[in-house]
Amino acid sequence: MRLGEIKKLIEGTADAAFVIDPNGFVAAWNKAAAELFGIDKKQAIGQACSDILHGVDECGRACDGDCSIRRKARNHQPLKSYDIQVTTNGKRQWCNISVMIVDEPQSTMPYTIHIARPTDLQKRFEMLMRDFVVNETNLPVANVSEILAVKNTPTNVTELSRRELEILRCLAKGATTKEIADQLYISRTTVNNHIQHILKKLDAHTRLEAVRRAEQARLI
Numbered sequence: 001m002r003l004g005e006i007k008k009l010i011e012g013t014a015d016a017a018f019v020i021d022p023n024g025f026v027a028a029w030n031k032a033a034a035e036l037f038g039i040d041k042k043q044a045i046g047q048a049c050s051d052i053l054h055g056v057d058e059c060g061r062a063c064d065g066d067c068s069i070r071r072k073a074r075n076h077q078p079l080k081s082y083d084i085q086v087t088t089n090g091k092r093q094w095c096n097i098s099v100m101i102v103d104e105p106q107s108t109m110p111y112t113i114h115i116a117r118p119t120d121l122q123k124r125f126e127m128l129m130r131d132f133v134v135n136e137t138n139l140p141v142a143n144v145s146e147i148l149a150v151k152n153t154p155t156n157v158t159e160l161s162r163r164e165l166e167i168l169r170c171l172a173k174g175a176t177t178k179e180i181a182d183q184l185y186i187s188r189t190t191v192n193n194h195i196q197h198i199l200k201k202l203d204a205h206t207r208l209e210a211v212r213r214a215e216q217a218r219l220i
Contacts, residue, residue: 001102003027006111016116019102020049022074022109024065036116038089049114055084057153059213061203068158068201073101073112082153083123086116094123155217158201167194168220172211 001009003019007028010017016036019028029044037044037052044052050063063084072079081098088095100113160168163184170180177195181188195207204210214220 001104003104003106003111006102006104006113010113010115013115018044018049018114018116020070020112020114022107022111024048024050024070026052027111033116036088036095036118037086053084053086055086055154057082057084057155059153059155059216060209061153061155061213063154064203068154069099070112071159072157073099073110076101076110079157082156083119084154085123088118093118093120095119153217155202155213156219158217158219160198160201160214160219164194164198164201165220167191168198168211168214171195171207172215172220 006019010019010028010030013030014032016033017030018026018033021027026044026047026049029041033044034040039052048065050065053063055063069079079099079101081096083094083096085092085094095116096119098115101110102113103110166184167180170183175183177188177191181191198210199205202210202213204213
């Protein structure tokens, strides 16, 4: 499908829709998107998606130039819709975003069509219910963890290698670099390298933040 056809496609929906090129920049922006985000087409075209949406998922992970959604799209892996808090007309609001992968003849990498639907009231209600469960009930920890698990979030589709998952599980148990190295029969330098990759993939600044983010997204 050529870019011109892709642009016509998103103009045919009443939902806010935009197209992201293989480099992460907005290639098309429909009228509904302009109304929802308070940014007209001329301002949006050519900007990085993350710079417009300023998105943050339920795990606290912010949108970036090489997010998990783009990595999945590059590999033509089907993407489930996800919830993310974005900036709309100067205020923060939860939206559910569906993504379609589209090949364009002039590009070796696919484009992605994003359709955004506001779900702010529903999402805030879900989060209030989770807080209530934690603070007001005596449910077993396993049950609470299941309720709190985040399933519709970009963090949930982050690709971690088998070794990275092993190391994350060790970190979740409080293991030190040396203990992990001894347990997995690898050097401490190798462990630290894996941890740096984990932090980058999860957009985390500390080991604890990475563990909590991975647990929320049910990666471990």
